[in-house]
Amino acid sequence: MTTISGTTLLTWCRERLAEGGTPASLAWLLDVGAGLARRRYHSLVLHPQAAIQLSRDLDELTHLWRRHLNQVPLQYLLGLCPWREFLLTVTPGVLIPRPETELLVDVATSLMEKGATGAGLWADLGTGSGCLALALAKAFPRRHGVAVDQDPAAVAVATRNLKFVAQRVQVLAGNWWEPLRPWWGHLTMVVSNPPYIPTPTLPQLDPVVRCHEPHPALDGGPDGLQSFRALLAGVSALAPGGWLVVEHGQGQAPALEPLFAAAGLTAIRRHQDLEGNDRFLAASAPHHWP
Numbered sequence: 001m002t003t004i005s006g007t008t009l010l011t012w013c014r015e016r017l018a019e020g021g022t023p024a025s026l027a028w029l030l031d032v033g034a035g036l037a038r039r040r041y042h043s044l045v046l047h048p049q050a051a052i053q054l055s056r057d058l059d060e061l062t063h064l065w066r067r068h069l070n071q072v073p074l075q076y077l078l079g080l081c082p083w084r085e086f087l088l089t090v091t092p093g094v095l096i097p098r099p100e101t102e103l104l105v106d107v108a109t110s111l112m113e114k115g116a117t118g119a120g121l122w123a124d125l126g127t128g129s130g131c132l133a134l135a136l137a138k139a140f141p142r143r144h145g146v147a148v149d150q151d152p153a154a155v156a157v158a159t160r161n162l163k164f165v166a167q168r169v170q171v172l173a174g175n176w177w178e179p180l181r182p183w184w185g186h187l188t189m190v191v192s193n194p195p196y197i198p199t200p201t202l203p204q205l206d207p208v209v210r211c212h213e214p215h216p217a218l219d220g221g222p223d224g225l226q227s228f229r230a231l232l233a234g235v236s237a238l239a240p241g242g243w244l245v246v247e248h249g250q251g252q253a254p255a256l257e258p259l260f261a262a263a264g265l266t267a268i269r270r271h272q273d274l275e276g277n278d279r280f281l282a283a284s285a286p287h288h289w290p
């Protein structure tokens with residue numbers, strides 16, 4: 001813990017912003033990286049005299065800021081990512097959870113709350129950091145779930161993020177539905193945010209993403225839909241009336257809907273992000289597979 005004057009911190013902030021970056025990122029670094037509440041950061045200009053306590057010293061923060069300006073995501077530099085009400089562990093090699101994915105939780109929980117899914121098991125396929133699984137575990141404290149990823153780094157990070165709910169959530173390594181074999185037919189809610197970026201567009205991604213985030217978590221194959229085809233090939237593992245809720249890329253809904261219908265799913269419904277773009281599809285397994 002280091003104590004400095006508000007004036008010193010204000011000067012430091014101005015020097016760092018003169019090097020580049022945004023005030024929002026700097027506030028993020030000071031909040032998540034040094035324990036300075038946003039409210040305190042914003043009051044620096046009006047009340048610079050007050051003493052400030054930081055959990056990292058300014059030299060260390062300067063070093064992190066400069067690495068951030070060299071395109072390394074702050075989340076990887078700090079090993080932490082705020083997402084919904086959680087502060088998740090993230091490591092390079094595991095996708096940084098995105099704010100829009102928070103909405104996928106809301107779509108899934110509203111379907112679960114309506115009771116349409118009964119009391120069976122939920123699963124998160126391609127769990128990455130375990131963010132979706134953690135949110136479902138928190139929302140449904142009496143239900144059990146399974147989080148699956150094929151990447152050992154993701155399994156390790158998800159296991160860590162889910163340790164407080166380990167009695168109710170199993171983290172398993174493997175290919176999509178395969179590790180869920182013991183529960184086939186009993187899965188009443190399956191969520192997934194699979195890789196969906198078309199391979200040819202990967203080189204156009206922001207360099208921060210392209211150079212630092214794991215490509216197997218992003219690459220959706222030639223048309224971006226490869227993971228959805230693999231997921232849809234396994235939907236007979238859903239319980240009768242069980243739900244599949246996925247996140248997808250912008251503009252993919254018209255191509256995905258026929259694939260969902262061809263897989264035998266019903267009640268296919270689009271859901272939007274905060275900007276009104278179609279980004280999620282929910283669909284239900286029939287009560288009797290044909």
Ligand SMILES: C[S@@+](CC[C@H](N)C(=O)[O-])C[C@H]1O[C@@H](n2cnc3c(N)ncnc32)[C@H](O)[C@@H]1O
Nearest residue numbers: 097126127128149150151175176193194195217
């Ligand atoms: C877009 S990331 C989503 C991670 C996390 N659910 C989130 O929303 O932040 C996709 C995840 O799917 C995993 N994945 C890719 N192919 C897979 C497969 N065949 N089976 C299981 N997981 C897979 C990747 O390792 C990655 O963690």
